[in-house]
Amino acid sequence: MSQPVMVSGTILAPSSTMATRWQYLDNVRRNSGPFTDPDVFDASEAAATNMEQINVFGAGGLGCEILKNLALSGFKKIHVIDMDTIDVSNLNRQFLFRQSDVGESKAEVAAKFVEKRVKGVSITPHNCKIQDKDEDFYMQFTLVICGLDSIEARRWINSTLVDLVDMNNPDSFKPLIDGGTEGFKGQSRVIYPTMTSCIECQLDMHAPRAAVPLCTLATIPRQPEHCIEWAHIMAWEQEKPFPKLDNDDPEHITWLYKKALARAAEFNITGVTYSLTQGVVKNIIPAIASTNAIIAASCCNEAFKIATNANPALGGEENYMMYSGNDSIYTYTFKHEKKDDCPVCGNMAKNLDVDPNLTLQEFIESLAARPEAQLKKPSIRAEGRTLYMQSPESLRLQTAPNLEKKVGDLVGNGDEIGVTDPSLGRVDFKFRLKFTSEFVKAETNGHAK
Amino acid sequence: MTEIITDPTLPILHGPSDKEKKYDRQLRLWAASGQKALEDAHILLLNSGSGTVGVETLKNLVLPGIGQFTIADANIVNESDLGVNFFLDEDSLGNSRAECCVKLLQELNPDVKGHWLPLQETHTVQNLLENDRKYTLIMYTYPIEPQDLALVQEYGNKHKVPIIAIHSAGFYSYFRTHLPGNFPIVDTHPDSTATTDLRLLTPWEELSKFANEFTSDIDNLSAHEHGHIPYLVILLHYLEKWKAEHGTLPSTYKEKTAFRATVSAGARTNNPEGGEENFDEAAAAVLKTISAPTLASSVKAVFDYKPNEFEAKSSFWIIASAVKKFYEKNKQLPLPGSVPDMKAQSTVYVRLQNIYKKKARQDVAEVLAAVRALPGGKDIDEGEVETFCKNAAFIKLIHGSEASPDNITTIAEAEAANDETAAMVGMPLSLFPIYLSLKATSHVPTACTSDILAAIDKTIPGASSNPRLAQVAEEVTRAKGGELHNISALTGGMVAQEVIKIITKQYIPIDNTCIFDGITSRTQVLRI
Numbered sequence: 001m002s003q004p005v006m007v008s009g010t011i012l013a014p015s016s017t018m019a020t021r022w023q024y025l026d027n028v029r030r031n032s033g034p035f036t037d038p039d040v041f042d043a044s045e046a047a048a049t050n051m052e053q054i055n056v057f058g059a060g061g062l063g064c065e066i067l068k069n070l071a072l073s074g075f076k077k078i079h080v081i082d083m084d085t086i087d088v089s090n091l092n093r094q095f096l097f098r099q100s101d102v103g104e105s106k107a108e109v110a111a112k113f114v115e116k117r118v119k120g121v122s123i124t125p126h127n128c129k130i131q132d133k134d135e136d137f138y139m140q141f142t143l144v145i146c147g148l149d150s151i152e153a154r155r156w157i158n159s160t161l162v163d164l165v166d167m168n169n170p171d172s173f174k175p176l177i178d179g180g181t182e183g184f185k186g187q188s189r190v191i192y193p194t195m196t197s198c199i200e201c202q203l204d205m206h207a208p209r210a211a212v213p214l215c216t217l218a219t220i221p222r223q224p225e226h227c228i229e230w231a232h233i234m235a236w237e238q239e240k241p242f243p244k245l246d247n248d249d250p251e252h253i254t255w256l257y258k259k260a261l262a263r264a265a266e267f268n269i270t271g272v273t274y275s276l277t278q279g280v281v282k283n284i285i286p287a288i289a290s291t292n293a294i295i296a297a298s299c300c301n302e303a304f305k306i307a308t309n310a311n312p313a314l315g316g317e318e319n320y321m322m323y324s325g326n327d328s329i330y331t332y333t334f335k336h337e338k339k340d341d342c343p344v345c346g347n348m349a350k351n352l353d354v355d356p357n358l359t360l361q362e363f364i365e366s367l368a369a370r371p372e373a374q375l376k377k378p379s380i381r382a383e384g385r386t387l388y389m390q391s392p393e394s395l396r397l398q399t400a401p402n403l404e405k406k407v408g409d410l411v412g413n414g415d416e417i418g419v420t421d422p423s424l425g426r427v428d429f430k431f432r433l434k435f436t437s438e439f440v441k442a443e444t445n446g447h448a449k
Numbered sequence: 450m451t452e453i454i455t456d457p458t459l460p461i462l463h464g465p466s467d468k469e470k471k472y473d474r475q476l477r478l479w480a481a482s483g484q485k486a487l488e489d490a491h492i493l494l495l496n497s498g499s500g501t502v503g504v505e506t507l508k509n510l511v512l513p514g515i516g517q518f519t520i521a522d523a524n525i526v527n528e529s530d531l532g533v534n535f536f537l538d539e540d541s542l543g544n545s546r547a548e549c550c551v552k553l554l555q556e557l558n559p560d561v562k563g564h565w566l567p568l569q570e571t572h573t574v575q576n577l578l579e580n581d582r583k584y585t586l587i588m589y590t591y592p593i594e595p596q597d598l599a600l601v602q603e604y605g606n607k608h609k610v611p612i613i614a615i616h617s618a619g620f621y622s623y624f625r626t627h628l629p630g631n632f633p634i635v636d637t638h639p640d641s642t643a644t645t646d647l648r649l650l651t652p653w654e655e656l657s658k659f660a661n662e663f664t665s666d667i668d669n670l671s672a673h674e675h676g677h678i679p680y681l682v683i684l685l686h687y688l689e690k691w692k693a694e695h696g697t698l699p700s701t702y703k704e705k706t707a708f709r710a711t712v713s714a715g716a717r718t719n720n721p722e723g724g725e726e727n728f729d730e731a732a733a734a735v736l737k738t739i740s741a742p743t744l745a746s747s748v749k750a751v752f753d754y755k756p757n758e759f760e761a762k763s764s765f766w767i768i769a770s771a772v773k774k775f776y777e778k779n780k781q782l783p784l785p786g787s788v789p790d791m792k793a794q795s796t797v798y799v800r801l802q803n804i805y806k807k808k809a810r811q812d813v814a815e816v817l818a819a820v821r822a823l824p825g826g827k828d829i830d831e832g833e834v835e836t837f838c839k840n841a842a843f844i845k846l847i848h849g850s851e852a853s854p855d856n857i858t859t860i861a862e863a864e865a866a867n868d869e870t871a872a873m874v875g876m877p878l879s880l881f882p883i884y885l886s887l888k889a890t891s892h893v894p895t896a897c898t899s900d901i902l903a904a905i906d907k908t909i910p911g912a913s914s915n916p917r918l919a920q921v922a923e924e925v926t927r928a929k930g931g932e933l934h935n936i937s938a939l940t941g942g943m944v945a946q947e948v949i950k951i952i953t954k955q956y957i958p959i960d961n962t963c964i965f966d967g968i969t970s971r972t973q974v975l976r977i
Binding site for chain 1: 464465467469470471472473474475476477478499505508509512513514528529531532533535538539556557558559619620637638640677790791792793794795796798799877920921923924927928929931932933934935936938939941942943945946947949950956957958959960963967968969970971972974
């Protein structure tokens with residue numbers, strides 16, 4: 001009655017003697033296609049077997065996928081940097097980790113796993129911060145892929161790679177591929193440092209979440225989040241139930257949760273839960289395996305095309321792919337323009353609106369929140385003078401008196417300032433100040449208003 | 450955004466369970482209800498060819514905790530499998546590919562149960578589909594034998610099971626979902642910015658009375674009181690004034706900008722800040738909130754649809770029919786009842802929230818009464834009615850798909866016409882040629898370019914004269930039916946998202962084919 005059929009009947013699976021491990025890759029590495037650029041494509045066996053050294057930042061959700069994809073794309077030498085250890089909440093997507101790995105170094109476990117699974121690939125783990133490595137370290141790579149969850153780390157590596165470019169040394173030029181996800185959405189982008197739009201040029205696409213004013217938290221909470229932030233920022237500081245807040249300690253989160261719950265009850269606010277408390281305190285972004293798979297594979301597909309020239313890659317005419325899976329599937333692939341006034345890769349100072357009547361202290365604080373700056377620990381110089389230095393301590397003390405002075409007392413309208421922030425590498429952010437209002441010179445001391 | 454996982458009414462203060470900890474990052478997207486649906490599901494993969502895209506899809510479903518999965522595959526693991534499939538290792542060589550993949554996939558999550566079947570003379574697709582196991586969803590990958598394809602389609606139709614066909618080769622891929630009949634979704638997760646519905650143009654009595662409390666003597670309020678009037682109260686006040694002066698409410702863009710200027714002018718500036726935050730909020734909300742609600746076309750499509758006898762018995766269509774009655778009577782949908790955050794005193798804000806919640810509950814009660822009066826409406830869960838009312842403006846119906854050859858030629862013509870203009874203005878070109886070329890290799894993966902073009906010409910006469918189609922066909926030939934891991938990993942991610950959306954009935958699945966071009970890094974969704 002039933003007709004026995006072999007599903008593989010027409011699938012010309014290569015006979016075992018003919019089969020070679022990389023034959024599917026070789027189909028596109030050893031043969032050009034109609035869209036391949038013949039001027040740069042090298043179909044030789046040597047080119048195919050000698051794929052470059054690549055560096056991956058982050059061995060988290062994207063990082064695990066990236067390592068797997070690179071190993072199966074023919075890349076032979078890979079380095080991975082991640083300072084994190086494995087947490088149980090990683091297991092729903094970071095598929096190189098098991099329950100028994102909880103607490104171990106992500107970079108080390110991931111590297112070992114992929115090396116064991118894919119024969120012939122060498123992965124060197126670095127269990128440290130990306131900022132711990134110097135320029136010599138980064139010089140050894142031909143391509144860098146980022147699967148990071150922090151904007152700050154991205155900005156650091158971006159400025160470091162821009163800084164590395166030496167026009168007389170073609171090897172100093174390292175394409176940067178970056179991926180990011182949130183829920184069912186994500187993006188991947190390719191950056192040619194100094195030549196195309198960099199992460200700093202695109203900073204306004206990743207605006208920080210607006211902070212709730214402290215007075216709302218203190219006096220007129222309305223949302224469950226306000227009660228949690230109050231517990232987090234105010235109650236904790238006041239009561240110090242434990243020496244130092246550890247976001248990963250359930251006892252600490254439970255303390256905050258109870259505080260927030262009591263505060264909410266006082267104001268008849270509903271909706272404070274343990275999960276929400278954890279989400280607000282840790283600023284948790286929802287993350288799933290499938291979105292990581294999409295974005296990581298997009299990054300590695302671009303890396304493969306850049307390394308082999310088998311087909312044109314993103315980076316020139318188009319350099320950014322946005323993906324959204326919430327409502328059907330939607331991608332938008334476009335060219336993000338390089339900005340001449342980019343503080344990292346541009347050569348013009350960026351205009352920055354500022355009220356000259358702010359004190360330098362207020363101005364410095366505002367730099368953290370402004371989408372175009374997002375600088376948390378800035379030091380500032382102007383026309384050869386140092387206005388404020390965060391470190392070393394001697395310079396900080398020397399420049400601290402300036403913090404009380406008004407911006408208009410220290411600089412003039414249209415002046416250029418240089419800002420540095422240690423968390424973002426050695427780059428000097430250049431801004432041209434545009435005063436937004438008339439500067440009212442303060443009365444001299446002793447003549448109170 | 451976030452669903453409540455721990456019930457706040459219970460005195461549980463010891464934190465989340467182990468499972469909640471492990472799945473925390475996804476529960477924030479689809480909540481416990483979505484997770485339950487995933488855990489109850491059993492997915493079948495009919496695997497073939499170079500065999501990676503289906504396995505990559507399963508990886509993305511095993512990790513979030515799908516209940517069970519089965520892989521059926523006739524292939525024995527060979528060298529080339531190890532160069533493309535991560536869920537095989539040196540020890541797999543010479544063994545059943547289905548078995549080896551299941552073993553290595555299952556390692557990812559001890560909560561998931563995996564089964565495998567080596568398709569052989571004694572184990573056929575027919576046996577597989579005739580056994581007692583019930584599948585929630587079936588995926589198959591190309592190339593596939595036509596007779597097996599027919600069996601899968603028959604099973605899907607008979608058991609009302611969604612089917613996803615996946616084809617990945619070289620730098621290209623596409624997948625096509627086949628939903629059994631029409632597929633309505635209530636929990637579509639619209640953007641939070643889109644969901645604000647304050648009914649400022651048609652305030653009900655209690656809301657107007659509440660607003661008057663603050664604004665009847667607005668000029669004599671203290672600075673503190675004036676600076677803490679909730680913005681929606683400010684808007685109601687100025688709308689009333691506007692109506693008294695103009696006879697109508699602001700409706701055109703010009704009127705609305707004029708209205709916005711009036712609102713802004715109401716702010717007191719004789720203070721150190723030189724303005725008031727709540728008035729800024731009010732002015733910013735004018736264009737978004739001062740407009741008569743229109744019925745979204747997707748909701749209209751639900752109202753206009755005539756469910757068949759089978760569908761009409763489902764709770765969705767019974768509630769939809771009650772909501773439609775509500776809409777016809779009240780000229781608006783049930784109120785969702787949420788109030789966005791705004792500057793206000795805590796007590797005032799909570800009162801405002803309660804006013805909206807109360808009205809929303811009244812609307813739910815009216816819909817519920819209508820539901821109860823309908824045949825089959827007695828047993829419908831009140832919670833389901835409540836959820837429906839809350840999401841009424843965003844419900845969505847995806848029509849089931851039936852392939853017809855006419856459809857293909859119509860799409861081909863439309864896409865070709867689009868390309869002519871797209872080329873002129875520098876817009877991306879259609880990815881339909883990728884679909885056609887891959888489709889032509891459904892059963893013969895190593896077909897040569899001329900065979901591919903000849904096959905396409907049979908369905909769409911003259912299609913091969915399009916030079917771009919010829920190029921795409923050549924690119925397909927280049928891959929010789931072999932997958933590239935990156936393209937299959939990416940496609941497997943997209944398919945897994947779709948499976949999750951279909952199983953959880955949350956978010957909006959594609960309708961019905963998604964094509965991916967790994968050269969230009971683009972997708973296109975087409976109804977084929």
